[in-house]
Amino acid sequence: MDTLSYKTISANKTNVDKRWLLVDAEGEALGRLSSKVANLLRGKHKPNFTPHVDCGDNVVIINAEKVTLSGNKWTDKEYLRYTGYPGGQRSTTARELLDKNPASIVERAVKGMLPKNRLGADLFRNLKVYAGTEHGQEAQKPTAVNLKDLK
Structure with a gap:
């Protein structure tokens, strides 16, 4: 058996094929x-x-x-944050956060599912979330993805 024909291909920055994907969060x-x-993202x-x-x-x-x-x-559901001062723990409900900043609910949920290291921070920069249907990435021509088709 020729073991040289079974090489494991490891991706790096130069040979990674990155695409732009559009996901509709409605419903x-x-x-x-x-x-x-x-x-x-991963x-x-x-x-x-x-x-x-x-x-x-x-x-x-x-959306x-x-x-x-x-x-x-x-x-x-409560979202907690800490101001840095004694007794400075603040909480807000999901409804209050939706009224104030709808994109942050999705951003927080996705960020919690990424690795907690420098790679996770880099991956999070590849995410853009918008409250409405308009987005600033028309120039990249993102392809629409149906989440029902994914595992």
């Missing part, structure tokens, strides 16, 4: 949308996936204000 459940988008859907390389695609999400949550999560 999608937040968690399912976020996990599928995190896989697209590049796990590609045959040349390499864990330590940014081989994922650039993703544009539109972030039309995402859904099941049950009582609109009132019960």
Whole structure:
């Protein structure tokens, strides 16, 4: 058996094929949308996936204000932050965050599903989220992706 013919191909910055993808979040459940988008950002859907390389695609999400949550999560789910001062823990509900900044709900959900290191920070920069149907990436000509077709 010739072992030289079975070389493992490892992706790097020069041979990664990055595309622009457009995802419509209208009527999608937040968690399912976020996990599928995190896989697209990470590049796990590609045959040349390499864990330590940014081989994922650039993703544009539109209609972030039309995402859904099941049950009582609109009132019960809390987002915590800390001001840095004693007694400075602040919380806001999902409904309040949706009214204030709809894109941040999707951004927080996707960011929580990415690696917690420098690679995760680089992958998060490949995500653009917009509340309405208009987005600033028309020049990149993103191709629409149906999330129902993805695993």
